[in-house]
Amino acid sequence: MGEASGGSIYGDAEARRRRTLDAAAALLDEGGYSALTIRSVAQRSGTSTGLIYQYFADKQDIFMALLDENIVESTRAVAALPRDRGVAALIAAIIDESARRWGRLGRMSQIWRDAERPADAERESLRAVHDSGNRYDEAVLEAVTDAAAKEGRVLRDEAAVLPFLLSGMQGVAASIVNNWASYLDSDEFAQFSAAALTRAITRTDPAP
Structure with missing residues (x-):
């Protein structure tokens, strides 16, 4: 009986946390970071502000949890891409995946860079985002290295290789999403x- 009750409580807690994050994501999509407040999240999720504070210290913790989720999903997507079609095909697939996710993750990453403060460096949620970002970088490096070997x-033995690759892919994805090269076919642009x-x-x- 005790185990069943514990499982139910845990499930309810996870469901409430999920509703909180889903509500926050909707608010971000609609009004950006300024629309994200504990009160607005509580209203959107149909819960109380006090309950939200049981899971998150403030709105930045909510935002960081969403950003971390998106980075983790992107990492899984990269890890699942085939490596036997060559480096260019792999990079094109990552660009496509990045463009698909850019609508939320790209905007969230920009908000994070704009809002990040030195005083936040010790936040557990911020450390989680940094760790997830590092794992994403490692997944890209591993995938590209494997594809090259096949x-x-x-890869060239230079420290700038990975930052150059990441910034290049992100730039192309942003260009596609924002239609900055509208006179080009997006698939051809990504492949080029x-x-x-x-x-x-x-x-x-x-x-040899």
């Missing part, structure tokens, strides 16, 4: 960019 290539990035970050494997 076509007899290696992926091929250019591949040439920049890889070389033929010198090993």
Whole structure:
């Protein structure tokens, strides 16, 4: 009986937390960060402000939890991409995935950069976001390294390779989503960019 009750309580707690995050995500989509307040989240989720404070310290903790979820989902998506079609095809697929998620994750990342303060560095939620971001970077690096090996290539041994690749992919994804190159076919643009990035970050494997 005790175990059943515990499971029910846990499930209810998780459901309330989920409703809180879903409500916060809707508010962000509709009105941006300024629309995200504990009161507005409580109203949207149909709960009390006191209950929300049981799970989150403030609205920034809610925001960080949403950002972390989106980064984790992006990491899983990258890890699931096939590696046997070559580096350019992999990069094009990551660009496509990034563009698909950019509507929320891109805006959230920009809000985070604008709102982040040195005093927040010790927040557990902020550390979680940083850790998830690092895991995303590692997933991209592993995927690209594997794809390169399958076509007899290696990544250039330079520290700038990963930051260059990440910024390049994010820039192309942002351009597609914001229609900054409306005169170009988005698929062709992504493929051209992926091929250019591949040439920049890889070389033929010198090993026999």
